[in-house]
Amino acid sequence: MTIPMKPIGFVRTDAVQIPRHWTLSQIEGLLVVDKKYLEGLKDIKSGHRIVVIFHFHESPPFTREHLVQESSHRRQKLGVFSICSPIRPNPLGMSVLEVLESSENVIRVKGLDMIDGTPILDIKPLVEDKHSCSNYQENRCTGELFHGMD
Amino acid sequence: MTIPMKPIGFVRTDAVQIPRHWTLSQIEGLLVVDKKYLEGLKDIKSGHRIVVIFHFHESPPFTREHLVQESSHRRQKLGVFSICSPIRPNPLGMSVLEVLESSENVIRVKGLDMIDGTPILDIKPLVEDKHSCSNYQENRCTGELFHGMD
Numbered sequence: 001m002t003i004p005m006k007p008i009g010f011v012r013t014d015a016v017q018i019p020r021h022w023t024l025s026q027i028e029g030l031l032v033v034d035k036k037y038l039e040g041l042k043d044i045k046s047g048h049r050i051v052v053i054f055h056f057h058e059s060p061p062f063t064r065e066h067l068v069q070e071s072s073h074r075r076q077k078l079g080v081f082s083i084c085s086p087i088r089p090n091p092l093g094m095s096v097l098e099v100l101e102s103s104e105n106v107i108r109v110k111g112l113d114m115i116d117g118t119p120i121l122d123i124k125p126l127v128e129d130k131h132s133c134s135n136y137q138e139n140r141c142t143g144e145l146f147h148g149m150d
Numbered sequence: 151m152t153i154p155m156k157p158i159g160f161v162r163t164d165a166v167q168i169p170r171h172w173t174l175s176q177i178e179g180l181l182v183v184d185k186k187y188l189e190g191l192k193d194i195k196s197g198h199r200i201v202v203i204f205h206f207h208e209s210p211p212f213t214r215e216h217l218v219q220e221s222s223h224r225r226q227k228l229g230v231f232s233i234c235s236p237i238r239p240n241p242l243g244m245s246v247l248e249v250l251e252s253s254e255n256v257i258r259v260k261g262l263d264m265i266d267g268t269p270i271l272d273i274k275p276l277v278e279d280k281h282s283c284s285n286y287q288e289n290r291c292t293g294e295l296f297h298g299m300d
Contacts, residue, residue, distance in 0.1 A: 001269070002154045002155070002156055003156070003205050003207075003269065004154055004155075005153040005154075005240045005242075006153070006240065007151060021277065036214075037217065037230075037239060039217040039218055040218065040231045041229055041231055042218070042229040042232075043228045043229045043231075044231060050231075053203065053244065057153075067188075067189040068189055068192070079189060079190040079191055079192045079193045081190050081193075081194060081275075082193035082194055083275065084274060084275065088272060089156070089158050089190075089272070090155045092203055092271060092272045094201060094203065094244065094274065119151070121153070121240045121242060122231075122239070124231065124234060124244065125231075125234065127171065127173055128173075
C-alpha cells in the first residue's frame with residue numbers, strides 16, 4: 001500500500017546554517033507555492049502562524065538501525081517516534097512558521113528549519129486548542145466534519 | 151515528482167461519531183503500529199502528547215472546486231490552506247493526541263478525530279516552543295541537525 005504525495009511548492013532561503021528545529025529558528029525565507037493553488041492561499045495573512053508539512057528530501061533511506069537514534073546534541077538514544085530526526089519511516093517534517101507577508105503565490109515566513117529546495121506537501125492553520133478555535137482568530141479553526149462531507 | 155508514503159500503522163476505534171477536530175475530541179482509541187517499528191516506540195509514555203500525521207484515506211480527489219471551501223458549521227468560504235478540511239491537495243491530517251498507555255506496538259490515545267482504519271504515516275513528539283525543549287520534558291525536543299547528520 002503506497003500513498004503518493006506531490007509537492008505543492010518549495011522552500012526558498014539563502015540561509016545555509018539551518019537550526020535543527022523551528023522553535024530555535026529566526027531564519028526567514030519564502031514558501032513558493034504552485035500557482036494553480038493560488039486561490040487556496042487567499043486567507044493566509046501577515047501575523048498568522050501556519051503549520052507546514054514537508055518532505056525531508058535529502059534523508060537517506062530508513063533502515064532498522066534508525067529505529068533508535070542518538071542525537072548529535074544530547075547523549076541519549078531515543079526511539080525515532082520520540083525525536084524530530086529527518087531519518088524516519090516516512091520522511092515527513094512539520095514546522096510552525098510565522099507569516100511575515102503573503103502575496104500572490106509566495107508566503108514570506110520566519111522560523112524556517114528547512115533547507116532551500118525542500119518540497120512542501122501541505123499548509124494548515126495552527127489550531128492549538130479549542131479556546132483558540134472559538135476566541136482567538138476565527139479562520140484558524142474552520143474545518144469540515146472529517147470523513148462526513150455530505 | 152511523486153513522493154511515496156507507506157502507512158506505519160492504523161487507527162482503531164469503536165467510535166462512529168468523530169469530532170471534526172482533535173481540540174474538540176475526548177474519543178479514545180488505539181494506534182496499532184507495525185511490529186517492525188516496535189523499538190522506535192520505546193520512549194512513548196503515558197501522559198505524553200504526540201503529533202500524529204495521517205492519511206485522509208476516504209477523501210474524494212482534490213479538484214479546483216476545493217481550493218475555496220465553505221465549512222459545514224460556519225458560513226464562510228476560506229482557502230483550503232486556512233482550514234482543516236480533509237479534502238486537500240495532499241490528503242494529510244495532523245492531530246495532537248494524549249497517550250493514555252503504550253504497550254508493545256499499541257498506543258492507547260485520547261482526542262481522536264480520525265475514523266477507524268485511518269492509515270498513520272508518522273508519530274512525532276509535541277514540541278510547542280523552545281521553553282518546552284529545555285524545561286518541560288527532555289525527550290520531547292531531541293532532534294538531529296536537519297539535513298546535516300555527519
